[in-house]
Amino acid sequence: MEAPAYQRIAATFRGRIATGVLRPGDQLPTEHDLADQFGVARQTVRAGLGVLVGEGLIVARRPRGYFVREREHMVYRPQEKSRPRPAVPEMDRFSEQIAATGRTPSYSIEVALIEAGADLAERLRLDPSATVVARRRVRYINGEPTNINDSHFPIDLVRDSEIMLPAYLARGTDRVLAELGYAQHRAIDEIFVRMPTPDEVHRLGLGPGTPVAVHFDTGYTESGRPVQCAVNVLPGDRHRIVFERHWS
Amino acid sequence: MEAPAYQRIAATFRGRIATGVLRPGDQLPTEHDLADQFGVARQTVRAGLGVLVGEGLIVARRPRGYFVREREHMVYRPQEKSRPRPAVPEMDRFSEQIAATGRTPSYSIEVALIEAGADLAERLRLDPSATVVARRRVRYINGEPTNINDSHFPIDLVRDSEIMLPAYLARGTDRVLAELGYAQHRAIDEIFVRMPTPDEVHRLGLGPGTPVAVHFDTGYTESGRPVQCAVNVLPGDRHRIVFERHWS
Structure with a gap:
């Protein structure tokens, strides 16, 4: 059984962050572009990215968009x-x-x-x-x-x-x-x-x-x-x- | 300005847990009873308790209800x-x-x-x-x-x-x-x-x-x-x- 679309979106970007394809400070594609790319509603994109916000992996900086979180320890x-x-x-x-x-x-x-x-x-x-x-x-x-x-x-x-x-x-x-x-x-x-x-x-x-x-x-x-x-x-x-x- | 009802519900039980009125393992009132008591929809009660689940203060054990989380360190x-x-x-x-x-x-x-x-x-x-x-x-x-x-x-x-x-x-x-x-x-x-x-x-x-x-x-x-x-x-x-x- 395939995972729901919002989970697939979360998994995609979680993976790109874990492997370093996306680096701290990098901007994610816009909700609009992701909706096109995954063939889903913007609401679904927002749910997927919301999972990663809750995991502390990305931050939403409105109105600019989503960014990989920068950590300075x-x-x-x-x-x-x-x-x-x-x-x-x-x-x-x-x-x-x-x-x-x-x-x-x-x-x-x-x-x-x-x-x-x-x-x-x-x-x-x-x-x-x-x-x-x-x-x-x-x-x-x-x-x-x-x-x-x-x-x-x-x-x-x-x-x-x-x-x-x-x-x-x-x-x-x-x-x-x-x-x-x-x-x-x-x-x-x-x-x-x-x-x-x-x-x-x-x-x-x-x-x-x-x-x-x-x-x-x-x-x-x-x-x-x-x-x-x-x-x-x-x-x-x-x-x-x-x-x-x-x-x- | 008064806080939204779901936040007031969360604050009420957060306070009772912090002060020890509710102890680890204690059961919270049912969604039904809380909806009556606060004069709101069950959906609103669920949103309020959801905040406390996210903070790790209570756990939902369906179908029995919500309980104060027990921690054994x-x-x-x-x-x-x-x-x-x-x-x-x-x-x-x-x-x-x-x-x-x-x-x-x-x-x-x-x-x-x-x-x-x-x-x-x-x-x-x-x-x-x-x-x-x-x-x-x-x-x-x-x-x-x-x-x-x-x-x-x-x-x-x-x-x-x-x-x-x-x-x-x-x-x-x-x-x-x-x-x-x-x-x-x-x-x-x-x-x-x-x-x-x-x-x-x-x-x-x-x-x-x-x-x-x-x-x-x-x-x-x-x-x-x-x-x-x-x-x-x-x-x-x-x-x-x-x-x-x-x-x-």
Whole structure:
């Protein structure tokens, strides 16, 4: 039994993208031309291409047409966070990495007091109704939102510290925590993969067919007390998460 | 301006799931009851619930109705791979982990000779037209497909070795590589997030709204030569990827 026409159209262009016949940024033929070529209605062409939009393979840029999606993966290295840094850094690591490629990094920052809820309570060993300080940032490259980095701290640890101020902290919150007596020695990275929430779609300007990685980074003191939990939301079309291992 | 009815229905149930009013496995009201309750056509109810199916929050089990999706995250630890193992293991790590929870692990294995292509050529430092041995496995838990683990080796390294046989290798391919003189000392883990291909949907039995993590694991000898590259495809609804870091 032959597949329905819209599926054949989807399969044709999926194949051309997979084999590199069509490259990132290339324009597909118009709906009109494809309707002629496959001998079907434009509505059918649109259904076929809609499948590929949902798979994140092409984007619709009206009124110009359909294009093969371009992906520029920012390298995201959780291990960098636990490597020694210069004593008086002028920039945090994200800014450093982006500025090094000639692009302009920026942030939006807000600080909120929230209830821990189940996910943070489990990781910070708090009651779900306990208050935590949420330092919420969206990171931008050249003005485009790139990822979400929401750090959370038990209120008792950071009350009246700079962490509570919604301002750029060049030396980073890890150093402030250390100054407060909560230096981190160990961290657990957990990565989940799911579709974005409507709020994430809005904050990050995500297109259809763009799943996210959710990276929980929980930091512990030498005595094993969890002192911070960051929730990073990384759109799949913009990130490559990299770790390095050495055999023991 | 009020949101369209189907969006209000989606928002209502998204909220009840997010706040835990509806828990994993719970059944939603029937389309009929929701149409009454919201004063809309069943078609509108179906559109609203369809949004949540696409977000991976609920599943449709016809003819019974809609249920909040249940997620059981298998812990996936790339670092385990580079930790010492008992000298004569009877099971590989996956089997060990699953059997420890009283479930039954199994594999399907096939071996193919393929062209490297761009992704593997870059990581194994080969020509894209070079031949590599692909050892393709689907891992099952209690007969349900769980993830894809396709390992790739330059043909010159593993010709006539057990790696070429499509059979279970209890001591693992890393040990066979070491016996052949290619012990690994370092690995790079790269994680990408995207929607699955139709082939992956088929091999893994994925439902709508289920993105995947693609984990490239490239292993290097002491002299820095890449000797294997595994491509693991991990459905987002079944995996939690975990790393542990210690400050240096």
